[in-house]
Amino acid sequence: MTNTKSPKVSIVLVTYNRANELKEAIEQVLKQTYENIELLIGDDCSSDNTQEVIKSFNTNKIKNIRHEKNQGFFDNWQATLKYINSDYFIPIICDDDRLVDPNFIKDSICLFMQEDDIDMVFARVGTVINKKLTLQEHEFKNEYTGMQLVKDFYLYQKHLCLSTMILKKKYLDFFLNPNFKWDSSIVSNDQVLIYDILLHCKKIKFLNKVVYHWIREENIETFSNSIQSSVYAQLKNTTSLVEHVIPYLKEKNLEHLINSFDKYFLNHFEQMEMNYYLNLNQEIFEKLISENELKNKKIYIYGFGEVGIKLNDFLISKDIFICNFIDDIRKGEDIITFSDYLKNENEDSIIIIASYKRKIIHNIYKKLIQIPNKFKILELIDN
Numbered sequence: 440m441t442n443t444k445s446p447k448v449s450i451v452l453v454t455y456n457r458a459n460e461l462k463e464a465i466e467q468v469l470k471q472t473y474e475n476i477e478l479l480i481g482d483d484c485s486s487d488n489t490q491e492v493i494k495s496f497n498t499n500k501i502k503n504i505r506h507e508k509n510q511g512f513f514d515n516w517q518a519t520l521k522y523i524n525s526d527y528f529i530p531i532i533c534d535d536d537r538l539v540d541p542n543f544i545k546d547s548i549c550l551f552m553q554e555d556d557i558d559m560v561f562a563r564v565g566t567v568i569n570k571k572l573t574l575q576e577h578e579f580k581n582e583y584t585g586m587q588l589v590k591d592f593y594l595y596q597k598h599l600c601l602s603t604m605i606l607k608k609k610y611l612d613f614f615l616n617p618n619f620k621w622d623s624s625i626v627s628n629d630q631v632l633i634y635d636i637l638l639h640c641k642k643i644k645f646l647n648k649v650v651y652h653w654i655r656e657e658n659i660e661t662f663s664n665s666i667q668s669s670v671y672a673q674l675k676n677t678t679s680l681v682e683h684v685i686p687y688l689k690e691k692n693l694e695h696l697i698n699s700f701d702k703y704f705l706n707h708f709e710q711m712e713m714n715y716y717l718n719l720n721q722e723i724f725e726k727l728i729s730e731n732e733l734k735n736k737k738i739y740i741y742g743f744g745e746v747g748i749k750l751n752d753f754l755i756s757k758d759i760f761i762c763n764f765i766d767d768i769r770k771g772e773d774i775i776t777f778s779d780y781l782k783n784e785n786e787d788s789i790i791i792i793a794s795y796k797r798k799i800i801h802n803i804y805k806k807l808i809q810i811p812n813k814f815k816i817l818e819l820i821d822n
Contacts, residue, residue, distance in 0.1 A: 445475045446526035448544050448605065453516045454534040455483040458492045461534045465496060468538050473545040476500055481519030484509040513628060520614050527551065530601040530614060540650035547605045550644045558607055562646040564600040567654045568748045574649060574769055585640030589696060592634060593703035599633050602651045610636055631683050668718055670711055677707040709796050716795040716820060717745065723819050724753040731817060733759045737788035741765045741803055743774050747793035765790070777806060785813060792818045
């Protein structure tokens with residue numbers, strides 16, 4: 440190792456009126472096996488018992504930063520970042536999400552200490568939908584330059600999360616004095632920041648494990664959930680990244696990167712269509728069971744993503760139970776691959792394709808129609 444000291448690491452946690460969620464979020468951070476950490480909690484003038492929760496932790500690792508006036512999410516976050524006084528930092532952890540790997544900081548700092556020229560270490564994020572964990576099994580290399588990730592940003596964007604990154608302190612200025620103006624009406628501010636940081640990172644290391652859970656619950660009011668309920672809001676959010684970034688790329692003579700956003704747009708348009716149908720889930724699911732006899736049938740849901748999980752919850756509420764999820768990418772206790780499905784005796788079973796993305800539906804259909812008609816295929820939307 441080039442450095443035998445234990446450098447200090449700051450973790451920024453922002454909160455507002457989420458006392459019930461905050462306690463567990465703090466506990467998870469304090470479970471880190473790396474000792475030299477400081478947890479900066481930015482309380483945006485909460486009116487619940489947030490302060491009682493924070494003060495209940497008897498540790499000098501916590502710095503309690505309470506704002507006397509409500510500033511809004513982004514101003515609260517930026518104001519809390521100003522208190523960082525450490526060698527490395529995790530830019531943000533939200534009060535309703537969870538840092539789940541106790542060795543994340545220790546393992547990351549070990550990488551930093553081995554090579555002085557590393558600018559960032561990042562790891563995987565898992566998504567928890569209605570208390571079920573889904574993982575994106577994207578293949579990453581152990582090392583990148585920032586420019587490599589920027590050139591294929593459309594591929595990596597959904598896998599890059601500020602809460603799974605540890606950065607050198609020199610990158611703090613990107614948050615305190617950003618090259619792009621933050622817009623409180625959009626949620627892509629973090630993506631703009633990530634893009635800018637990647638443009639300047641020379642060496643990035645990947646830690647191949649899930650360290651953070653992004654928790655999505657339908658009954659919790661969040662900025663992301665409100666954006667997804669409106670196609671217009673999603674369109675504005677998607678275009679905002681490019682509107683911020685393109686003038687900057689031109690200024691820095693990096694115009695060759697602009698065309699890479701074509702695929703970024705195509706991916707997001709597909710996601711917008713999916714979100715549109717997600718808002719119609721109840722109506723779509725009701726139609727499915729009204730038009731098909733599903734009780735006491737051998738049912739498989741193809742796709743252990745957000746649609747599949749919500750469909751399964753709906754079916755359970757109607758006393759309809761599935762045999763398994765089928766998924767060729769994700770893994771889990773209730774998930775089998777399509778190859779495993781074919782090994783079983785599945786005469787007269789029903790496969791429901793649980794996706795609103797037409798490309799995925801098409802690819803699953805291509806796979807299914809190659810098999811003799813041993814099963815019935817149902818989908819959720821008409822093509």
